[in-house]
Amino acid sequence: MTYSSIPTSTSSPGYRENWMERLTAQVPEFSSRPLTSIAFPGSHDSGTSSISSQSSLLRDSPYRFLANIPVIGSCCVKPVIARWSLTQDLNVAEQMENGIRFFDFRVAQGNASNGLPDRNFFLCHALIADPLAPALEAVAQFVEKHPYEVIFLDFKKFYDWEQNSDNSLIDLIKETVGPYLYPYDASKPLSDVTPTSIREMKKTVILIYHKQSVTDVYKDFWPENSIVSPWIDTTCPHTLVTSLCDNLKAGRPKNSFYVSQCVLTPVASTVLKSVCCCCSPHCHGPRDLREMAQEAREPILEWLSKNDTARQDINIAISDFVDADKFAFIDAIIGLNVSRF
Template sequence: MGDMGDTADLAADTENWMGRLPEALRAVPLIHLAIPGSHDSGSCTITPDAAVSPDSLPVVRRLAAVFCRLVKRCIYRWSVTQRLSVTQQLAHGIRYLDLRVSSKPEQKELYVVHGMYGAPVSGVLEEVNSFLLQRPNEAVILDLQHFYQMTPEHHSALLALVVRTFGPRLCPVVRSLEEVTLSWLRARGFQVIVVYRSAAARGDPSFWPAGSWPTPWPDTTSVPAMLAFLEDKMAARPANCGLVTQCVLTPDVRFVLLHLWSDLQRSLAQRCDAAILPWLRQLRPGPKGVNVVIYDFVGSACCLARAVISLNRPASPASPAS
């Protein structure tokens, strides 16, 4: 049977989906595949008693200092975007991880953050490393995209940590992303692409610049506004770069105050997922199509990762001339 038949159960084995792609798709540039990703991937490590982090609004940090436990419980409900561990997210098919990093007073370690401090970055990277060591045909895009209270020394330490963790499996920057396919990566033993959105990594061949994978942010609580924004950005995709489609709704302070006793999942993510699934099924990967799709709460009832993986189909043979 042809490649199309081989893709019938493509999303059935989410732990190994890249390795199970037909040869024709392994030869497609990574930027022209549909790849599921998680939004604020490291927020799964935040606990209700964690310290408030520097990415929180100043007013939130001041309130937390005065009304510690009460305010922190509220911040927690709106900061956590993932409940599955990073390893579990990868097992669900996620191949793009969005990490935000901060220093912590009087600590040498760097931590993942999203409103509150999560786990040390070193532990998160080691989870990715362990997953990939057991699956040589899989690859992950790590997007280190926001940094807080980071000195040049902090950046140097983080860059060295990434290189130390992944070593020769880090994919170096190449002139054209059109060259980078799964077959190309596998032939060279590369499994990790790291996008580092800071000038601190400029010129370092191990770290891809921000422009290689633009990640436009809808910044809205409205589903129609989000979808219109995402469609506009997809239609305007520049050549030779990927695109991160952020299928997320983002609360502002007013929204949180109006839904104070709720949380991100109940008030926004469930509504967002219900709209995304039928929208996604109409899309296709390609130069002006979808590439990386990130969303909140991987593993929830709506299995978006499988839907994204299933968008990958070999090109249909050209019809014979009549």
């Protein structure tokens, strides 16, 4: 679906890879805008592209006892979990190349109990997904090659965590993206942080770490209160769109980034119904997160193209399956920046 609000120039693959640089060239004042006034496309549960029925379960998973039932676990339970855990088709590198600038990271540490290399870190969503180290290395390579592009890494949740897990993860972050991290400064208004100001420092990665015990010590990491991300817990596309709009109208905090979660959330009955759908043609409903995301896509794109609140106030917007419908969601969010001038 094509919307007239999206300039043709923002809909080409070549444009997405360095869309911030191109917008700066087309509209020089774009680069002096606060990051809070720029619309950034992001991905929800960003690192799940490798999830399959063969993926390992988190040690913390509430479904672990079901998945461990002989035969039934591997043949029935894990395939269902996988269908409702996979949220992206592209890995982190591919997402950046196609315009994604915000990454929602859920991290687990490998150990013998989840069948993974000890002390290694993995992205996850109910199941273990992509290794974290290559994803961070890809970010470092991307920002080195694209100095005009700003990347957000939101380390939101932590699983299978041990006493020294934070220290080990901090070491990995320092080794990979450390030189590119833009430091947090509580005394500095967020309105002063612009593409130009962070590019001049050659530090174009903003990393949010949702643990105060860590951010109190490591000032290169941004604290969890620097970002607001309301979760709209609904299976209904209409409720999702209405709530997204209402949240924006209520006003964004002045000194924090703001995430609009353009995603539907399944409940237990949704998943159970999907199992019935596999057995009966008379039972209707989404069979996995992909179909659920598709139900929301058209209402979300319509909202982005026509609603004045969305067009003017969105900061960061995240979605499942960001490559769907020829990257329509990404193009819509990038296009909002053009409409603001």
